[in-house]
Amino acid sequence: MKNAVLALWCIASAAFAADPAAAPRSFAVLPEKSEVTFKVIHKFHEVVGKAKAEGKARVLPDGTVQVQVLARVAEFDSGNANRDAHMKEVTEAAKFPTVELKAVGTGFKLPEPGAKAELTLKGQLTFHGVAAPIEVKVNVQAVDATHFSAESRLAISLEAHKVERPSLLTVKVDDQAQIELRAQLEAR
Amino acid sequence: MPLGSIPFVLAMAALAAGETPPADAPQAPAAPAAQAAPSLDFDLDVAPAQSPEEAKAAARRAEQVEREVAARRFMLELHQKIGLGMLAGMAATAVVGNFNLVDRYGGGGDTGRFKLAHRGLVIGTSALFATGGLLGLLAPVPFEKKPQLDSATIHKTLMLTATAGMVTQIILGIITANLDGSLVQVDLVTAHQVVGYVTLGASLAGAASFLF
Numbered sequence A: 001m002k003n004a005v006l007a008l009w010c011i012a013s014a015a016f017a018a019d020p021a022a023a024p025r026s027f028a029v030l031p032e033k034s035e036v037t038f039k040v041i042h043k044f045h046e047v048v049g050k051a052k053a054e055g056k057a058r059v060l061p062d063g064t065v066q067v068q069v070l071a072r073v074a075e076f077d078s079g080n081a082n083r084d085a086h087m088k089e090v091t092e093a094a095k096f097p098t099v100e101l102k103a104v105g106t107g108f109k110l111p112e113p114g115a116k117a118e119l120t121l122k123g124q125l126t127f128h129g130v131a132a133p134i135e136v137k138v139n140v141q142a143v144d145a146t147h148f149s150a151e152s153r154l155a156i157s158l159e160a161h162k163v164e165r166p167s168l169l170t171v172k173v174d175d176q177a178q179i180e181l182r183a184q185l186e187a188r
Numbered sequence B: 001m002p003l004g005s006i007p008f009v010l011a012m013a014a015l016a017a018g019e020t021p022p023a024d025a026p027q028a029p030a031a032p033a034a035q036a037a038p039s040l041d042f043d044l045d046v047a048p049a050q051s052p053e054e055a056k057a058a059a060r061r062a063e064q065v066e067r068e069v070a071a072r073r074f075m076l077e078l079h080q081k082i083g084l085g086m087l088a089g090m091a092a093t094a095v096v097g098n099f100n101l102v103d104r105y106g107g108g109g110d111t112g113r114f115k116l117a118h119r120g121l122v123i124g125t126s127a128l129f130a131t132g133g134l135l136g137l138l139a140p141v142p143f144e145k146k147p148q149l150d151s152a153t154i155h156k157t158l159m160l161t162a163t164a165g166m167v168t169q170i171i172l173g174i175i176t177a178n179l180d181g182s183l184v185q186v187d188l189v190t191a192h193q194v195v196g197y198v199t200l201g202a203s204l205a206g207a208a209s210f211l212f
Helices: A002-017 A081-090 B003-016 B052-105 B115-138 B151-178 B184-211
Strands: A025-029 A035-041 A046-059 A065-072 A098-105 A116-127 A130-142 A147-157 A176-187
Touching: A046 A081, A046 A176, A065 A116, A081 B052, A081 B151, A098 A130, A116 A147, B052 B115, B052 B184, B115 B151, B151 B184
Parallel strands: none
Antiparallel strands: A025 A046, A025 A176, A035 A046, A035 A176, A046 A065, A065 A098, A098 A116, A116 A130, A130 A147, A147 A176
16 A cells, blocks of 8 residues: 555656646747837937747746847838838848847746736847847736737847938938837747 | 655655745755856747858848948938039029019119029039939939839929929020010010929929928
């Protein structure tokens, strides 16, 4: 009897240790439901461009979150083809085709369906071929057990990324540009 | 396995499930890595890898685009500056042209004191208009643009109107000059005035089209 109880404990312990929640969980950003918005301010008007977001995220058992998200510069659409072409010129889209965020967060626990969680990511944003350190807060909401939405906002300096600020009627756009990320993620 | 090892197995299982150890449990020392900058030594395979041939072709294309972009930016920045100078010249031409008109047909004594200034401004403005226009038209287009009613399309349409106005002004000017003393000359002068204002308006609107 003693041996039977012991065997039961061991099986139960092994099953507990192999709980899928303890394994890394991978997520893919759904490009058709995710977008990066880029806002540039000029004295005469504001320009807002949008592009699809692609990427992946991984949540490790210790609460570490690894994130890699990118947007293709050539896809940014501000509703004005001439302006978009100009944007591709100043950001050298042929040479540096993507804007990429690579970051890590710690102490994160995936929220239960319907619940929200906040995550601070630290890493780097590579834009125009220049990687700059970045820290950004991300609001995560669990849609269900396998689908999550994430939203984040950050400001970047165009000059820090060595982007020659475009000008209109000899007036340059502001150095600070706003980036907003809205992503839908699915567990894979 | 002796029964005494069961609490150990349970504790391991609890840890694996992410349970917080009791408050009185000994705390593990913080790992040095936790204090340092986060490690970005991972790749989630987001961007598909390029073959060496693809990478070479992309680099060649990027170099070509870069050359075209540099030429385009130089030409369009010059186009902008010449355009603004041309607008100032065109406005001055309209003002001096009106003085000339009053001098000649409005009881100014027909002294001809504004004639030379008006002619000089016309020649200067026309030269700037042609140079600026050619710079805009000949600038390379490194990135494909989807057909769309955008600020550039509106600018081009308005500047095409202004070009038609400039050509009309030159023709009208030559005809008017050759009809000195004729009664129809007054009508032609009025037409010259109207076309001048339309040309100036179209040019101003063309420049302003980029503001929206």
